[in-house]
Amino acid sequence: MLKKYSIDKMTSPEKKIRNKTRALKHLLKDEKIRELLVSLSEELSLEFTLADQKGSILWGKNVNLSDKSELIHKNIHFATLHSDKSSGKIIADLIISLVNKELEKKNIGNEVLGLYREINMIYDFSEKLSEIIEEKSIAEMALTEASQILDTTHGLFLLHNPETDSVDILSSFGKDPNREKNIQEQNHRLKDLIKKGTSSIVSKDIIQTNPALKYLQAMMYAPLKVKNKTLGMVILGHDQEKEYRAADLKLLTTIASQSAVAIESAHLYQKGLKEAKEREDAIKRIHNVSQKFVPTEFIKSLGKNRLTEVTLGDLTEKEVTVMFVDIREFTSISENLSPKDNFLFINAFNKRMGPIIRKNNGFIMQYLGDGFMALFPNGSQDALRASVEMHKSLEDYNKIRKQKDRAPVKVGIGMQNGNLIMGITGDVERLDAAIISDTVNTASRIEGLSKHFSTSILMTEKCLKNLSNPEEFVFRYLGPVQVIGKQKPIKLYECINGDQNSLFEHKSKTLKTFDEGMKLYFNREFAMAAVTFQKVFKQNKKDLTAKLFLNRAAHLITEEIDEDWKGVQSMTKK
Template structure:
């Protein structure tokens, strides 16, 4: 404070003790009465503060720290004693004010620290913590510049997280001072920098005063906080203490943030690992299978979990694979199967099905939505196979043929095995029947074969074209099964032929089951003459011709008995 400011400050204290409500005024008045003194007090500004002006008086100066802030006018020599007493009261009043201000300042500091600690604990990233710390420091400490620096051990470098104040060469200056900054951080102490050290350092020529405090946590220092002023405004020990408190709070928040981020990263890595495992395991055990069991993840299933579900089971098989594989190396065989499967699998999934099991030269798929999706997928697979064969023909590779058979019905899906080895399994006669029907597709020369259960399950049968192939007695079954050929899986020329002869084929089948074998043979002969590759027509032509020479039992119903798969 200036001398004038000090005089006003002291004058204010003088006025305060001479108020009639103040106990000191009562003491002064009582002593003056004992000394039989009349007195008055005027301020350094010559204004009357207390008492009444006297005609004759002696003046006694009232001063503190060599600064006169008033005068006592008394009627006798004992006025000197009264003046000394007034000055003691003023000095005590000022001390009381200082203590009050210090207590208030301490209360504000504690409040600030508590509030800052609460707010900074909510931050979970280093940059936000740095910005809040500098913002708080700049509000309570008179400064024009601030830096929040972090030491990065991996780079062996001190870098900025936040700053305030104009400093166009900031990054360059930080680089120049990096060695010094690392040394100060390693020391882990707070300090006010002497002015001569600032003046002798070109990187600090934009500042006149500097202080710094470490970001210390436990037994290590994370970085430091620096405050500066571009004028000769010396920092105080109290301000350094405040900065140290802010730095310690910030360091704790930084450590928590780093631990949080580390934990978050580890959690993400664990989640990623689990997700990867889940994705991989899902390729071995279809996710749809897990969902049918009422689970979300493979890790949730347990031995004995099961569910009953109505589905369409589809078997697909590469024709004559054994013969094909004889001309391929084991590696080429493996590549061939993979090339085939990667074309068929997506078609199954796109139609709402999933591959339950790969069988080397084929696969078993399940269609929860029923036969419509299964037949549609079958037609698309045959179309995709034709494109695949076109690609193979350009490389002089053999053409691949695919037989598909399906059945619709209930099955049990569940987890079987033992406590050490679990497996996803399905148990059902539906599966066995579907496998047999796929085998029959080879016997009838059909690309797609299905049972009457499948055909009856179709939601939109008009989408496809079928030929009835009669009842069959498959191996392991007591009752015969009516089967149908879906001709939409054939190539364009064969499909056109079958569509054109659809009614003729139906007529031939009626003649055959009515035991009019000669007429049936003539009818099927008409079809075969038009297209020699119509395997089913050729098969029934031979059957009709054979039956002409046979004795027929009365209970004959035309059931074909197929003993092989």
């Protein structure tokens, strides 16, 4: 929980005098200042004494000197200089100037502290909001944080419901038994304020003339605004006389802005759930239809020429390379599409990718809605060539999509090489083509890890060793991972040939530096590894793989690691 604080720039006259006197005393303790005053008094042949407003002597001894100069700063008299000559005014002016500088330094320090607190508040609040996806909980947290940061006894978190065109209470605190009734009566006015989308401190006259605000003596509000859309407003008030200031309104506006973003994200999340259900239904229909067809290549692998020749129990064991392809950010691409348009989009994607798979001696075993699984009986060389060609094809496809103002399509690819059983399973009334192998599960995990490592093509060491012509491609070693369901770590390699030209050139150019970073990392030289990965990432901020290892190395600098640490990263998600 954030500590409660308030930056109060309005001080009483007594406090202002006390601050200026404190600044003067602080100056008089400075050896250089003291030497300056002594030198100046000797130069002017002047005896002087400094006394605070209460008459306590701060410098010198004799207050019965003939001349007197009041030390005044911003109309505040905080000390008096007594001297035996009128030239004492020179020293008085000097001291006033020095006190002014000292106070300016203090004010700057206070402003910096206040800014730090605001930044800390914004960061902590944002972190908490990022974990919430339900709008009522967001409202409750926003008011809780506001009550901890600002001096307030009442709070309202209001949201405009466009379906009913009404302003509803999401959360509130403070005494007001007629709150619901007041909100209903004030609905029209509140909608106007929300539509206006501005922050304001409400004047005392307005509060006193509005019966709905009879519990309050002070009030301010800020809009829940996201870009050019206002979702609602947050209102804070106090049942005692209080003067809210610009700094208070600024903090409330910040809380409201952060809350608005979280509310909008919650709306999008709920919308995404609904649309995901619609897409899932559409994809299920696609999948149900695709199950009626069995790839010709699969039939031939069983030694058959036609589907009608297969029987229940037919099987064969083969060493193949399994590839999983996933459309990245599928939700973002399809969120504005109808189920029919989603269907057309998926078909358009598959029509482009399918021929590339077949061209490289592979076949698509199963469509997965937002991706597919393909098999390459001749091994990794064909699979990797197909992977690179698919990425290049998408670059051309995205140029067309850009002309139509559509989001670009990106894919992630993961692959593994190994043995699997292909056969016909089911019962006498219902047959299905099936593959059974740990190789398939591992390939699926690798595709999932391509998101974690931010790679376009990710493969295992077994795939690398299976390549007939590895020099055709460029790789970066990413180390071992422990995936769910596997006893032994799997060594992973990134193939960079599928990246866009600028990113490929960057990774090729920094390949030796990246490899050196990996060596330092696995040699537990984390500080040097972080520096090395920083060099790579600094040259191209799109190299998120380098950023991942930079953050990982930086994290391990201060961590205690086991003596048998080998850099194996355990993955807790599939």
